[in-house]
Amino acid sequence: MTSYIGRLNAAILRKRNSVVVGLDPxxxxxxxxxxxxxxxxxDSLASRAAAFEEFSKRIIDVVAPLVPAVKPQAAFFEELGPAGCSALAAVIQHARQAGLIVICDAKRGDIGSTAEAYARGYLAGEDPMAAPWGADALTVNAYMGRDTLQPFIDVAQQRGGGLYILVRTSNPGSGVFxxxxxxxxxxxxxxxxxVEQINVETRGTEPYGSFGAVVGATYPQEIVELRAAMPHTQFLVPGYGSQGGTAEDVAAAFDSQGLGAVINSSRGIIFAHKRAPYSQQFGPSDWESAVAAATRDMIADLGKHVAMA
Amino acid sequence: MTSYIGRLNAAILRKRNSVVVGLDPxxxxxxxxxxxxxxxxxDSLASRAAAFEEFSKRIIDVVAPLVPAVKPQAAFFEELGPAGCSALAAVIQHARQAGLIVICDAKRGDIGSTAEAYARGYLAGEDPMAAPWGADALTVNAYMGRDTLQPFIDVAQQRGGGLYILVRTSNPGSGVFxxxxxxxxxxxxxxxxxVEQINVETRGTEPYGSFGAVVGATYPQEIVELRAAMPHTQFLVPGYGSQGGTAEDVAAAFDSQGLGAVINSSRGIIFAHKRAPYSQQFGPSDWESAVAAATRDMIADLGKHVAMA
Structure with a gap:
């Protein structure tokens, strides 16, 4: 079995970038x-779910040759009820079949056997069929304590899956607590x-462990600080683009090999058809070309500040 | 529209107790x-989901005349994939039709429009059909900050729904953070x-607001401390029974009217057929009588320490 971080880093090196496309329909x-x-x-929940499924699958087909990973946001699918949950499962399987790493952004967190149930539901790890939602990795919330992470870690290790634990989030009020x-x-x-300690204990011979940290791009100073504090922890960085984070801001998350972080953009890519210059360049009907162009532009933008070995 | 806390307190006064039966199949x-x-x-996920649905509905039929509320644990349903999500929706609707208040224990938390999507999916409020999972109230995690609670609060206020924000959880490692x-x-x-400030601002003429706090029964001193610190906040207290909390421990969460808290028991009630004295008394086939007896015993146990006005 290959570890999550092993598979993710192989995908990054193959695609020559660390862009994650957020699927937030x-x-x-x-x-x-x-x-x-x-x-x-x-206009039922079922028809909206079908629209989300088609849209997300078409985005996946566009970005699969370009980027290593996608990050579906569970909330937008769950808003549509069980039909949305089925669409999310189908979207994840489609992305896995397209060779993408899938980070399910569901920010789960609970104690004991409850945490284990979430992990078993979402965290498929290496074999996409090992869980109903076949994600490689899952975002989790650690407020309840270190012990509540353990069931997620155990399932991840059994299956070659990964986690991203919320450390510093990208919202304006994240500092309150x-x-x-x-x-x-x-x-x-x-x-x-x-989180760093978990990676020190579990990373084996990899430079980073499979238990990443969510570190928002909207707080560039904290990226610098946390990179120094967490040398064996890979970062998932939201907040690039629409939320204001720049490639320069996020560059500090990377090591000299171009590893150590993945950078997410959601709206900036998937809704590129709604914003300049893509809206003018491609018009409303050729939205997939807008997605491809926005993805390539983000890859190029990051490439200016992050050197790949 | 009646507020969540108004509907919950009416149910408590009608049933003469504050027991919440946790549906953790x-x-x-x-x-x-x-x-x-x-x-x-x-032995498919779908057949297990059907088993969970039948089991939960039969529990609901037993406890509906006895207690004010049930708390389905989303994780155990989600472990079974989309079929489990459908079962959860059906269980919630069944409980609402039986006149029970439903607290969906999903511990969601995210920013902006993502938080709003979760709220719109789970938080039906007064009209059970207003959301695909038609819960009266939802548990949420505030690690990401006060601003991430606002979309949940807004949807709850539009619909007469409630929240329970994790404050002090019942797990052994909860103190780490x-x-x-x-x-x-x-x-x-x-x-x-x-949380208290949110209730001060939103409670209107009710003694408590609709935005409760999760406070574990396994930390009795903290129940005393938090009751004093949060005079306008209603508590959801997990950890009674199987996790070691006693009726005496939780009594401090209540005011002199017998209001101010709801006390959850999950395994102790729904799996009463597996434990003494109910296993001997009823045998394996009459498990619904075991559930009824365990529920009545918990109500009586609480009644010794909590006076109802």
Whole structure:
């Protein structure tokens, strides 16, 4: 079995970039063609779920040759009820078949056997069929304590899966609790220390372990600080693009081999058809070309600041 | 529209107790009759989901005349994939039709429009059909910050729904982050202060607001401390019974009217057929009588320590 980090880094080196395309479908932002077609099928949760599934699969087909990974946001699918959950499962399997690493962004967290149930549901690891939602990795919330991470870690290790634990999130109010200082360090540094320790204990011969940290691009100073504090922890960096983080901001997350982080963009890529210059360049119907162009532009932008070995 | 806390307190006063029955189905713990019947239907995720649905609905039918609320644990349903999600939706609707308040224990948490999507998916509020999973209230995790609670609060207020924000959880390792002291107070007290403030601002003429706090029964001293610190916040107390919390421990969560808290028991009630004295008293086939007896015993046990007005 190959570890999550082993498979992820192989994908990064093969694609020569660390871009993660966030699959955050919202019906009102879908290309007009899709909106009208599915609206005509009766504007039910099931038809919206079918629209999300088609949209996400087509995005995947566009970006699969370009990037190592995608990150579906579970919430937008769950908003549509069980039909949305089925669409999410189908989207994840489609991405796996296309050779992409899939990070399911579900931010789960609970105790004991409950945490294990979430892990078994979402964290398939190397074999996409090992869980109903066949993700390689899952985002999790550690507020409940180190012991609540263990069931997720155990399932991940059994299956070659990975986790991304929320350390420093990208929202404006993230500091309210995360910046609180105790024993001379912020809360996010205490969470970071726990995550780093997990990777020290589990990474084997890899430079990084399979238990990453979510570190928002909107706090560039904290990326620098956390990179130093977590030398064996890979970062998942949200907040690039629409939320204001730049390639220069995120460059500090990477090592000299171009490894150590993956950078997510969601709206900036999947809804490229709605924003300049892509909207003018491709028009409303050729939205897949807009997605491809926005993806290539992000890869190029990152490439200016991150050297690949 | 009646507020969540208004509807919950009416149910508590009608049933004369504050017991919440946690619906945490696990296939290996189901009554033998159900296990063998559904195993014979092919041991698929779908057949297990059907078993969970039947089991949960039959629990609901037993406890609906006795208690004010049930708390399905989303994780055990999600472990079974989309079929489990459908079962969860059906179980919630069944409980609502039986007149029970439903607290969906999903511990969601995310930023902005993502948080709103979770809220719209789970938080139906007064009208059970207003969301695909028609819960009255939802458990949420505030690690990401006060701003990430706002979309949940907004949807809850639009629909007459409630939230329970994780403050002090019942697991042995909960203190690793929650007990960290900054500005002279533990992290859980800082979270508590935010939650209390939300209730002060939103409760209107009710003594408590609709935005509760999860406070574990396994930390009785913290129940006392938090009750004093959060006079307008209703508590959801897990950890009674199987996790070691006693009726005496949780009594401090209540006011002199017998309001201010709901006390959850999951395994102790739903798997009563597996433990003394109920296993001997009722035998394996009459498991519903075991559930009824365990529920009545918990109500009586709480009644010794909590006076209802």
């Amino acid at each position: 919202r019906f009102a932002d879908l290309p007009e063609e899709l909106q009208s077609r599915y609206r005509n099928q009766g 995360q910046d609180r200082v105790s024993d001379g360090q912020t809360l996010y540094r205490h969470v970071a220390a726990v | 696990r296939f290996a713990d189901l009554p033998e009759e159900l296990q063998s019947r559904y195993r014979n239907q092919g 929650q007990d960290r002291v900054s500005d002279g107070q533990t992290l859980y007290r800082h979270v508590a202060a935010v």
